[in-house]
Amino acid sequence: MAATQKTIEQVNNLGNNEYKYGFSTDVEEIRPPKGLSEEIVKFISAQKNEPNWMLEWRLNAFKVFLKLPHPNWAKLNIPKIDFQDYYYYSSPKSLADKPKSLDEIDPEILKTYEKLGIPLKEQEILSGVAVDAVFDSVSVATTYKKQLNDLGIIFCSISEAIKEHPELIKKYLGSVIPVTDHSFSALNSAVFTDGSFVYIPENVRCPVELSTYFRINAINTGQFERTLIIADKNSYVSYLEGCTAPMRDENQLHAANVELIALDNAEIKYSTVQNWYPGDVEGKGGIYNFVTKRGACRGVNSKISWTQVETGSAITWKYPSCILQGDNSKGEFYSVAITNNKQQADTGTKMIHIGKNTSSKIISKGISAGYANNTYRGLVNIHSKAINARNFTQCDSLLIGNKCGAHTVPYIESSNSDSIVEHEATTSKINEDQLFYCQQRGLSSEDAVGLIVNGFCKEVLQHLPMEFAVEAQKLVSISLEGSVG
Amino acid sequence: MLEIKNLHVSIEGKKILKGLDLKINKGEVHALMGPNGSGKSTLSYVLSGKDGYEIDKGSISYKNKNLLELEVDERANEGLFLAFQYPMEIPGVQTSFFLRTAINSKRKYLGEPEIDSLDFAKSMRVVAEKLSIAPEMLKRDLNVNYSGGEKKKQEILQMSMLNPDMAILDETDSGLDIDALRIVSDGVNNLRNKNNSFLVITHYQRLLNYIKPDFVHIIADGKIVKSGDYSLALELEEQGYEKLSINQ
Numbered sequence: 001m002a003a004t005q006k007t008i009e010q011v012n013n014l015g016n017n018e019y020k021y022g023f024s025t026d027v028e029e030i031r032p033p034k035g036l037s038e039e040i041v042k043f044i045s046a047q048k049n050e051p052n053w054m055l056e057w058r059l060n061a062f063k064v065f066l067k068l069p070h071p072n073w074a075k076l077n078i079p080k081i082d083f084q085d086y087y088y089y090s091s092p093k094s095l096a097d098k099p100k101s102l103d104e105i106d107p108e109i110l111k112t113y114e115k116l117g118i119p120l121k122e123q124e125i126l127s128g129v130a131v132d133a134v135f136d137s138v139s140v141a142t143t144y145k146k147q148l149n150d151l152g153i154i155f156c157s158i159s160e161a162i163k164e165h166p167e168l169i170k171k172y173l174g175s176v177i178p179v180t181d182h183s184f185s186a187l188n189s190a191v192f193t194d195g196s197f198v199y200i201p202e203n204v205r206c207p208v209e210l211s212t213y214f215r216i217n218a219i220n221t222g223q224f225e226r227t228l229i230i231a232d233k234n235s236y237v238s239y240l241e242g243c244t245a246p247m248r249d250e251n252q253l254h255a256a257n258v259e260l261i262a263l264d265n266a267e268i269k270y271s272t273v274q275n276w277y278p279g280d281v282e283g284k285g286g287i288y289n290f291v292t293k294r295g296a297c298r299g300v301n302s303k304i305s306w307t308q309v310e311t312g313s314a315i316t317w318k319y320p321s322c323i324l325q326g327d328n329s330k331g332e333f334y335s336v337a338i339t340n341n342k343q344q345a346d347t348g349t350k351m352i353h354i355g356k357n358t359s360s361k362i363i364s365k366g367i368s369a370g371y372a373n374n375t376y377r378g379l380v381n382i383h384s385k386a387i388n389a390r391n392f393t394q395c396d397s398l399l400i401g402n403k404c405g406a407h408t409v410p411y412i413e414s415s416n417s418d419s420i421v422e423h424e425a426t427t428s429k430i431n432e433d434q435l436f437y438c439q440q441r442g443l444s445s446e447d448a449v450g451l452i453v454n455g456f457c458k459e460v461l462q463h464l465p466m467e468f469a470v471e472a473q474k475l476v477s478i479s480l481e482g483s484v485g
Numbered sequence: 486m487l488e489i490k491n492l493h494v495s496i497e498g499k500k501i502l503k504g505l506d507l508k509i510n511k512g513e514v515h516a517l518m519g520p521n522g523s524g525k526s527t528l529s530y531v532l533s534g535k536d537g538y539e540i541d542k543g544s545i546s547y548k549n550k551n552l553l554e555l556e557v558d559e560r561a562n563e564g565l566f567l568a569f570q571y572p573m574e575i576p577g578v579q580t581s582f583f584l585r586t587a588i589n590s591k592r593k594y595l596g597e598p599e600i601d602s603l604d605f606a607k608s609m610r611v612v613a614e615k616l617s618i619a620p621e622m623l624k625r626d627l628n629v630n631y632s633g634g635e636k637k638k639q640e641i642l643q644m645s646m647l648n649p650d651m652a653i654l655d656e657t658d659s660g661l662d663i664d665a666l667r668i669v670s671d672g673v674n675n676l677r678n679k680n681n682s683f684l685v686i687t688h689y690q691r692l693l694n695y696i697k698p699d700f701v702h703i704i705a706d707g708k709i710v711k712s713g714d715y716s717l718a719l720e721l722e723e724q725g726y727e728k729l730s731i732n733q
Contacts, residue, residue, distance in 0.1 A: 432536070437573040439557040440533050440566075441583070441643065442590035451586065455577025455626070 035084040038062060041190050044089050048159045051166065061179045061189030068183040074317055074346035075375045075407055081288065086253055088191045088224070148206075154199040155210055158226050161197035168199055172230055176259040176296045176323070184290045188224045188257040195225035195256070200235040200266075209465050211240040227258040231266035233299065238269040240468055252277075254313075255290045264299030264326065269307070271464050272320075273472055276312035278479075281370075283342030286314025293320035294350075297329035297358075305332040306349065307463045309472045311479040314343060319377065321350035324358035324386075331360040334460040336472075338453075338479050339372030339404070348378035348409075353386035353419070362393040365457045368404035369480055375407040380421055382414040389419040397427040398456050400449065400480065450477030486511050486651055486682045487532075487552075492543035494524075494531055494707075501527045503707035505543070509651070512679040516693055516718060517686045519704035520726050525686045526570065528704075529655040532684075533567040534560050547651065562594035564650030568640040568657050574628040580639065581609060581623040584646055591647060612645045616672055633660035641672035648676070653684045658692040670695030690722035 032043045041062050045055040070081075148155050154165060162169050179189045196212045212227065231237055254276065260268050270293075279286025289312075295304035306320040316339075322331025333349035351360035360380065368374040380391045397406035408425045430452060438448035454461065454473050461469050461476075487509040494502040502524045509515050519525050531538050532545070534557040545552040548563060555563065575583065589599045613623060616638050628636050637657055644652055654673070658666055673683065673696050685696055693701070693715065701717040702709045705726070711717065 431573070434573045434575060436535050436557065437569065438575070440561050440569075441587035441647070442558050442561040442594065443586060444558050444590070447586070447590065451578055451583070452575060455575055458577035 032087070032089055034087055036086070036088060036191070040088050044191055044193060047089060048162070050159075050162055053166075053170070054162050057174075058190050061186050062191075064179050065183055065186035065190055068180070068186055071182045071184070074377065075373065075409070076315055076317060076344050076346050078288070078315060081253065083187075089193055148208075151204050151207070152201040153204060153206055154197065156197055158192070158195045158197045158228060161228070165197070165199070168230065169197075169228070172259070172261055173226075173228055174259075176261060176294045177257050177292050181292065184255045185257055185292050188226060188255050188292070192224045192226035192257065195227040196229075197227070198229040198237060198239065200231045200237045202232045203234045204232075205235065206237040209238050209240055211242070223252070223254045223256075225256045227256070229259070229268055229270070230261045231263065231268045231302075233264045233266060236267045238271070238465060240271045240273070240465060242273045242275070252287050253290075254287050256292070258291070258293040258320075260295035260304055262295065262297050262299060262302035262304050262329075265301045266299060267303040267305075268295060269305045270295070270320070271468060272306075272308040272310070273464075273468060273475065274308065274310045274312055274316070275475060275479075278312045278341065278343050279314040281341050283314065286343070287312065289313035289316045289318065291318040293318065294323065295321070295331070296323045297326050297331060297355075299329070300326040300355075301328045302326050303330040303332075305334070305463070307334040307460065308336070308347075309461070309464070309475065310335070310337040310345060310347060311475050313345075316343075316345040316347055318347045319349055321352070322360060323352045323354065324360065325354045326358075327355040328357045329355055330358070333360075333362045333364070334463045335364045336367070336457045336460045336476065337365070337374055337376075338367045338476060339369070339374045340479055341370040341372060343370075343372045345373070346375040346377055348376045350379040350381070351391060353380075353382040353389040353391070356385070356387045357389070358386055359390040360392075362391070362395075363459050364393075364395045365460055366395070366397045366406050367400065367453055367456070367480070368397070368406050369400035371403050373405045373407070375409060377409045379411040379413070382416060382419045382421065384415040387416060387418045389416075391419075391421045393421075393423045395423075395425040396456070397425075398430060398453065399427065400430045446477065446481055449480050453477070453480060486513075486548065487684075488546045490544045492531070492545065493541040494527060495539045495541055496527070496537060500541075501707055502531070505704070505708055507702065507709060509682045509684060511682060513700065514677065514683040514685065514696065514698045516696075516698035516701045517684060517704055518688070518690070518701060518718065518721060521688070523704045524707045525704060526655055529567055529653050529684075529686060532653060533557065533565065558590070559594070562591045566644050566647055566649035566652045568637075568644055568652065568654045570655040570657075570659060572628050572636045572640055574626070574631075576626050576629050578627050579623075580625055580627045581606075583627045584609065584643060587643065588646060609642075609646065612642055615675070616642055616645075617668055618642060634662060634665035637661055637665065637669055638672075641669050645672060645676055649681065651682050651684070652676075653686065655686050656688060657685075658687055658689065666692065667695060690718045693718045
């Protein structure tokens with residue numbers, strides 16, 4: 001509990017509007033020159049001592065990237081991104097000679113994680129959360145490893161998995177998100193630097209929450225993490241990720257690919273609390289968050305559940321999706337997306353029903369304040385063979401103030417008549433009378449907004465693992481500070 | 486406790502209160518009666534600090550402070566409580582959680598530690614039982630799908646737990662059946678003591694059979710036109726506003 005407790009305390013101590021994770025850490029970094037080229041792809045692969053097949057895979061992806069146009073269907077105002085103006089690899093120098101234990105890690109880096117409320121030292125990790133922490137491009141440490149090993153669970157950085165478990169990587173990497181999917185997935189495939197790898201063997205229920213913490217530290221750095229989670233037959237895993245970045249005036253780029261695979265009767269629960277730096281009140285700086293997350297329910301009775309709380313980033317472009325191949329498989333998407341000031345979010349999900357009796361549920365809560373724009377975009381696609389498929393979608397939008405926007409764009413494609421698709425949507429403004437009522441009971445105006453918005457998001461927040469739900473509630477309130485005068 | 490002097494209030498340029506005077510001492514219960522549109526609810530909103538009311542003239546002192554300088558939540562935490570005529574629904578927020586948040590806001594304001602969860606649960610149960618509020622109600626979302634009577638009982642529960650110095654009840658009797666009226670009144674009577682004060686705003690004399698006021702005031706056209714003791718309420722009930730020559 002120590003880790004979470006610390007985080008909560010830090011959030012509690014935050015008495016003002018500022019982004020609390022906005023510090024940067026002074027460490028020496030190894031960085032190739034700015035820009036994107038075949039050389040950089042080779043450099044990254046070489047830095048990681050990757051086998052040749054991996055390098056070939058990356059180079060192929062780079063070729064694909066060069067040919068693909070950028071997706072432009074989102075309701076986002078994306079400034080032209082100069083891909084040559086970013087660094088594609090940044091590693092703290094002291095990590096170059098792989099530390100074998102936490103004692104060997106640069107104390108500055110450990111301090112960063114402590115500030116974030118993610119102490120890595122084993123003795124502090126009593127909470128049953130195993131943490132893999134990614135600092136810029138390199139995985140710093142994976143805790144809890146031995147305990148998980150005994151159960152046959154593999155939880156390590158993707159770089160390590162490429163070397164240690166090539167058969168699993170070759171079989172599954174890119175099998176859910178093809179390299180050719182769109183330009184960001186191709187870019188990630190070419191230059192991904194680190195991320196987590198999880199394999200849960202047959203009949204194992206992972207006893208702890210697995211967690212990754214991403215932090216962008218270096219200036220002008222893109223972070224391209226790659227996560228791959230495989231739940232073998234009859235297994236279960238719950239996985240959490242959290243993200244922060246220092247305050248920088250420049251926009252930082254983040255393009256992640258996350259692939260989940262659930263085999264027969266397996267269940268994966270994936271939760272995200274995304275709190276990247278959103279930029280300042282004027283919209284200067286902030287993270288561009290272009291994320292592709294996709295899960296495949298390959299086995300019968302398998303289940304994948306995405307829960308996300310998106311409060312950060314200048315631009316969020318993200319559609320965690322489920323491909324429901326196995327008969328009776330289930331997909332779920334629970335989302336809270338909060339945009340304040342000049343933030344933009346275009347987020348939602350895709351539920352692709354292929355197997356018989358597949359079902360999906362989508363609950364999306366969008367909150368807009370300031371001058372922000374918040375769009376839910378979702379696709380429910382039911383194939384002709386997906387007999388007796390079911391979907392339920394509920395999209396609720398809450399507006400705070402009168403200069404923000406909320407948009408709901410559902411696409412429904414059904415190719416058989418045995419299926420039932422339901423869609424409900426509401427848009428409401430935060431009610432002045434509700435605020436007054438809460439304040440008359442002694443709550444400050446900001447506490448009142450926090451309370452009402454948390455109530456609005458409850459259906460989603462209750463799907464987060466307990467400790468993270470508390471943190472998420474605080475984040476919801478903090479990200480809306482200053483939204484009512 | 487509360488002293489209102491020559492209060493003039495308008496909403497969007499329309500004059501609602503036109504020179505209202507009212508003094509309430511510690512330990513007193515005052516009833517404010519008047520026809521619709523006379524300014525009763527406006528007074529309750531001005532006292533609690535709702536936006537949109539222009540104070541054109543006059544002063545309000547509360548516990549020797551200038552009430553008009555305090556924010557809505559400061560007034561509340563200084564012990565001023567308004568039982569709403571139409572309590573708000575707050576979806577997704579459990580009734581008991583809301584209540585605890587309110588109590589802790591006040592404690593924070595007063596520099597006291599947060600209430601112990603067990604103490605809170607215990608005292609809430611005791612008060613709820615007195616008000617015939619079923620324990621399941623406390624787990625439901627605040628006021629969502631509550632009946633009119635349930636909402637009013639909820640207001641009295643909050644009032645009892647927050648233990649205000651000055652409570653304003655805005656037409657708390659409206660929409661109550663006779664049983665609920667008795668329960669709500671008992672709740673108020675249990676809270677009455679020599680250190681707190683009540684302003685009971687009502688259209689009908691009926692409520693005053695249960696909550697016996699020390700003083701009764703009749704408001705018409707933004708001013709108090711007549712004051713007296715409990716007998717004034719009875720007189721009003723008998724004769725109606727019109728016969729007492731009060732402009733409707």
